[in-house]
Amino acid sequence: MRVGLGFDVHRFIKGRPLVLGGVEIPSDVGLDGHSDADVLLHAVMDALLGAAALGDIGDHFPDTDEQFRGVSSVVLLRRVIQLIGERGYRVGNVDVMILAEFPKISPYKHRMIELLAHELSVRIEDVSIKATTMEKMGFIGRRxxxxxxxxxxLVDRVN
Incomplete structure (x- = not known):
């Protein structure tokens, strides 16, 4: 077994779709980034890569590479899953904590869980997504x- 921890943060920007956990959320702002800036999937990818000692998403999908501009993070996640498999591992479970004042996560959480479970080839019961606010403190609290x-x-593929 191997454990990985991932963290990511993106600022809001006008004129982009808001994509979180592979789900587009209606909003007048999106997240700033080279790809679709899906902060949830980026944190999960970094956790996966870290567990397998494969670096981080910047190593595999640098923001200096134009082929990744605007790309769906689901596409990037699929490549990370392929790399994990090549190392002889599969996902056992994933636990995610979203820190956000906005948007309200609960209406979209089940779709995010379903998408992650499907892409990671695990049961829905193996994916946890939680959210908390920052009680209006810091950059997150200021939205x-x-x-x-x-x-x-990660567990061995033979298990």
Missing amino acids: EGIAVEAIVL
Whole structure:
């Protein structure tokens, strides 16, 4: 078994879709980034890569590479899952914490869980997504962006 921890943060920006956990959320702001800036999937990818000692998403999908501009983070996640498999691992479970004042996560959480379970080839019961506010403190509390922490368990493919 191997455990990985991931963290990511993106600021809000006008004129972009808000994508979180592979789900587009209606909003007048999105997240700033080179890809679709899906902060949730970025944190999960970093956790996966860390658990397998494969670096981080910047190593594999640098923001200096134009092929990744605007790309769906689901596409990037699929490549990370492929790398994990090549190392002989599969996902056991994933636990995610979203830190955000906005948007309200609960209406979209089940779709995010379903998407992650499907992409990670695990049961819905193996994916946890939680959210908390920052009680109006700091950049998150001022609604300037979103942060996400993720932890994953990798197990040998033979289990």
